[in-house]
Amino acid sequence: MSLQRHWANRLARTISKMFGGEAAGGILLIVVAIAAMLAANSPLQHTYHDLFHDRLAWTPIPKLDTLHLWINDGLMAVFFFVVGLEIKREVLDGELSDAKRRRLPVLAAAAGMMVPALVYLTIAGTGQPMQRGWAIPAATDIAFAVGVLALLGKRVPASLRLFLLTVAIVDDLGAVAIIAVFYTAGIKLAWGLGGLGFLATLIAANRFGFHRYWLFLVLGIGMWFCVLYSGIHATVAGVLAAFCVPLTVTRGDSMLLRLEHALVPWNSFVIVPLFGFANAGVALAGIGFDGLFDPIPLGVLLGLFIGKQVGIFAAIFASDRIGFAPRPEGASWAQLWGMAVLCGIGFTMSLFIGALAFPRYPLLIEEAKLGVLAGSLLSSVLGYAVLRFASRPAKLPA
Template sequence: MNDIFCKLKKIFLSETFGGILLIISTIFALFVQNGFFSEHYRNLLNLKVGFSVGEFELNKPFLLWINDGLISIFFFAIGLELKKEFLHGDFKNPKNIILPFIAALGGILVPALFFTLINIGDVYTLKGWAIPTATDTAFALAILMMCGKHIPSSLKFFLLSLAIFDDVGAILIIAIFYTTELSIFAFTVAAITIFIMFILNILKITRKSFYFICSLILWISVLKSGVYATLAGIITAFFIPMATKEGKPFLEEIYESLKFWLTFVILPLFAFANAGVNLSNIDLKAIFSGVSIGIFFGLFIGKQLGVFVFSYFAIKFKLANLPQGSNLKQLYGVCILTGIGFTMSLFIDGLAYEVSDIFHYADNLAILIASFCSGIWGFIYLRFFANRA
């Protein structure tokens, strides 16, 4: 009985199951948005939730609590993973960082170029240049895992590493290009909080409550500063000690405790809140607009092209090595999967075009179609063509 429970637990917490759950959440969101419950769905997402203490007030729609709050926990987990890899994992060897870093760079520059060239001349639509630069880590990894033993494990590490750099790139893009009004007072509070966490880290203090309070203050101050609050998640992660004074794993314990919430709550809820595209309001003009075309070609063509070409030349000029036990065909197959923008692209889309129906939801639909095409084609290619001579 215990063996069965352990196997089920392993399946439920795997990247594959997480990807399947995201697909279910997406389909459910589309069904609810375009069915009898559409009004209730929109009312729920627009419901104002908040609190006030004296003159301080924090009052946001439920959708923004998900996009600014819950998704910060996802970036916190990414930050924990990144720190662990740099200090004790494969990133400790600089040679292992080069290929995924260069690949991630290509996966940002080329899709952005595709979108920019298609929408050049229109200042407003160009605000969405970063939409096709993102990769949904959970989805891409889930599909790669579905390919089973046909793909060497080194390519999973390559995709994971690339996704980490991709997420860091997304955070920097959000912080630099999608920040408007800045608050010096909020920045000061954030800086003091960061300094306190630095001291806690130096002293190897591992009281979770201390870090929770600091992270909450940091999140609120970053949110109020004008910079998007997701940045607080990854900053906090860098100050979490690897181990207690007694040598017991601390960072790993926190990371493992988050897996359940990320798999079953945070990412599915994020997908449900953002994937509800109103299909009834989409018209042909919007589908073939520069924004939709830029997103589709940026994600489905630009993303895989940028990642593969940059990787190929990095290997050709001996800046990096091909992942162990893999070939260029398999590497290209993984590059196709990076076109699954989904949740991250939807998130950036919401930042770029604050009015959700400005393009009659065709921009959201383009993200879903491009992600779907990248996932299906990536799986078919890896499963049936990548291992052929």
Template sequence: MLQSVRRFIASESAGGVALALAALVALVVSNSAWAPYYERFVQMPGELRIGGWLVLTKPLLRWVNELWMAVFFFVVGLEIKRELLAGELASPRQALLPAGAALGGMVVPALIYAAINLSDPVALRGWAIPAATDIAFALGVLMLLGSRVPVSLKVFLTAVAIIDDLGAIVVIALFYTAELSLPMLGAALLGCALLFALNRARVMSVGPYVIVGLVVWVCVLKSGVHATLAGVATALAIPLTRSDGGSPLEDAEHALHPWVAFAVLPVFAFVNAGVSLEGVSLATLADPVPLGIAAGLVFGKAIGVFGASWLLMRWAGAELPSEASRLQFFGVCLLCGVGFTMSLFIGALAFEGQGAGYETRLKIGVLGGSLTSAMLGTLVLLRAGRRSR
């Protein structure tokens, strides 16, 4: 189990570097003479046609956010199931600290954002944006610090981010869906029933699940619920173990991790992180939307994760991760404010159709808040490392 966790951490941290480079390239290109070409690229139309009964026409940005990211959510679903059944969240005692920390890290940032944007009903739709943690970026920072950070803190951060992703999935399902088409939703539910029938029949090949999952994806897309949730539903049906001791779930997870880390997430970052900084000033940064996002990520995450953890350690018998000091633990709590991927994703859903103004403010807030949290967390962990030596 420990070897599996180490492989997962190594893959995610390397992916964090690729993700950061893709976001940086997008930011540079969108503020250069190549900006018109970048905009044309992300808005390039694409069409999927099967006979005359299925026609899907969307720009590249939507294909990435709705189909490409379904692969990411499929892997997230695999991780959640593995951790719940056989990993760090398998027992209530193990799950207590990261679960409480993740809950605090979602509630407090959302409250801070809502308090700052209470007077604007459109801006208020983005209340969940700072509630997310980007596991690839955050673990990438931890891995760059090497042995200065105990392995137990890396495992804690991984567990918090996985629970955080589960919370984000629930938020998307409940609050960021369009008008529902009941027939298509019914068809999607039938597809999910077929997925779990395959599981009960002990079908060990991942192929049939993927085929049914693609049908579910189309039905969910047409139903009005965000299509990426089909990836999670498909993942939860994959069997954990087979009779020879192997694991179809872990095989699929290990096969897809490099693709997600080095293709899916960097492409998502490239098409979503491009924002023109022309005309951006201190007044722009003080606008309620970017201010609420940045404050939620930097202050809300640190206060929520550390505060909930302290309460659990004080009153519920939870314990500080082994070989970690309180200052190191606080540094990791700061890193939970790196919310790049999921924050941009939720923001795109929250402000869909609201114009480029909200999109620009969203990206400025997410980029500024995530970068600040990464720098503060790194500084605290470096200081904690020197103090421990």
């Protein structure tokens, strides 16, 4: 069946037409988040919880014995696989392939991860287990942020959209590294070596030109299975497998580009919304809106809403002023501030890291979710407002 006739692609085109192109992904996530909150705070709350957390009657992989685990450890591996494909394409043949062009987005992304982490630690403290949530506000949700940006149409210069995408991609790479390094409790050596064996075989298949989809699929699933049982989070396998997929055009075709094109609709309109619905539902009965002022949700909220915009905007401003790298062409300082605010939309990756940070503390996971949702909401509203009313490009006074 051709890609054009694939139902996931048809769904993507239908939703895009309904909500306006690139804005569709972001709008769908808003709808999903609202639906999850309603379900978690209604008479359906027990049904909602049981649906995702009750043990399955049967599962082919004993470690994945709930629907929630299949989504977070299984489907999200596909999400990270697509992220890996995007990162590899950008590094080898995109905005990150040129040293001069990648200076500013890499610097902005790094500052946009460090400052939110510092804000979080300042508020939540460095004691355990609160300290483990430092990375929650460090991530940006590409679909959400680009969706809000798309609602503004031609009010926003193309250079600003491209810069936001590049920063978010570098941000994703940083988040993957954080998950692999800081949220791995212990590694089971035999399973880890098995994963390395599959990875080495994938690299060899690429190196020696064995470009068969079925081969990469089998080897990728094998590596994911080994990583799942190794103690390293299974989604890391998705990124590593993506890095092994050939980008080189052979006979007018590129495996990486075809896979990315085929999987992006699944990511945007099936996997991420399903993950959002399964993870964004916060039961307020045990927390309440007053709970936003507890250390963890407040640290996450301010990390996303304040830390992100301060870190990214300060990096752009300082870089431009000292001549390290100029700001995006055609974008005013007000527009750059609005873009920096939008980077405070965490959602998918922040919710994901929140679940990894407090695996033994369900209440803290719920509090972290509340902070993610509140920080993302404030960032989307303020970011949209700033960009909506931003003036045309103008220079700061000398």
